Amino acid sequence: MIKATINGKQEFTVEGNSLNGxxxxxxxxxLRNDTFHIIKDNKxxxxxxxSFNTEEKTMVLNVNGNDYEVSIKDKNDLLLQQLGISVKTSxxxxxxxxxxxxxxxxxxxxxxxxxxxxxxxxxxxxMKMENVIKSPRDGKIKKVSVELRKAVEKNQVMLEFx
Numbered sequence: 001m002i003k004a005t006i007n008g009k010q011e012f013t014v015e016g017n018s019l020n021g022x023x024x025x026x027x028x029x030x031l032r033n034d035t036f037h038i039i040k041d042n043k044x045x046x047x048x049x050x051s052f053n054t055e056e057k058t059m060v061l062n063v064n065g066n067d068y069e070v071s072i073k074d075k076n077d078l079l080l081q082q083l084g085i086s087v088k089t090s091x092x093x094x095x096x097x098x099x100x101x102x103x104x105x106x107x108x109x110x111x112x113x114x115x116x117x118x119x120x121x122x123x124x125x126x127m128k129m130e131n132v133i134k135s136p137r138d139g140k141i142k143k144v145s146v147e148l149r150k151a152v153e154k155n156q157v158m159l160e161f162x
Contacts, residue, residue, distance in 0.1 A: 003073045055118075093136050096159045098152040102126030107148055109159070113141045121159065122146065137161070 001015045013020050026040040034049040050060040050067065057072045073081070106123035109115060115135045124131045142160040146152055 001075050001078070003078060005071045005073075006068050008069070008071075094161050095157050096121065096133070096136070096161070098124065098154055098156045098158055099131070099133075100124070100126045101151070101153050102131070103151050104146045104148055104158075105130065107144060107146065109141050109144065111141055111143050115139060115141060124152065133158070 001013060004012045004014060006012070017024055017026075024040065026038060029037045031037055036047045038045040038047060045063055047064075048062045050062050052059040057074075057077070059070050059072070061068045061070055102124040103126075104122060105125045108120050108122060115121065115138065117135055117137050119135045120132050121135050121141075122133050124133055140162040142162040144159045145156075146158045152158060
């Protein structure tokens with residue numbers, strides 16, 4: 001299940017081919033990358049994905065010449081909201097833990113460094129893949145707890161923010 005909010009006003013629940021609990025019969029054809037032709041209720045729509053922010057789960061769609069800002073919440077976001085846990089807690093993160101076991105192959109920051117949200121902090125190699133670990137928030141690095149070419153376990157603290 002997905003909840004979509006259009007322009008911060010209209011909210012829709014999408015589950016399979018159901019919209020707000022009603023089955024929707026429509027035809028969708030991808031014309032080229034990010035451009036679609038839709039037929040619903042004998043009406044034709046041209047839709048283009050203008051932008052998509054995976055981190056914020058927002059997008060801008062242009063449908064028949066009109067832009068729509070869409071924010072999306074999937075079942076995990078809805079569960080966190082139901083439990084009273086905010087997804088926007090990234091500014092309060094103090095400890096950055098390893099998402100999986102692996103080997104540290106690059107450390108881009110030192111204690112005392114100022115970082116911005118999205119800056120590369122380190123690279124963790126796991127299962128022969130390089131995973132770029134980015135900063136979840138703006139802040140200052142208090143302590144780097146990993147060493148180059150040393151293994152880390154899942155949930156091991158890799159660095160601390162002030």
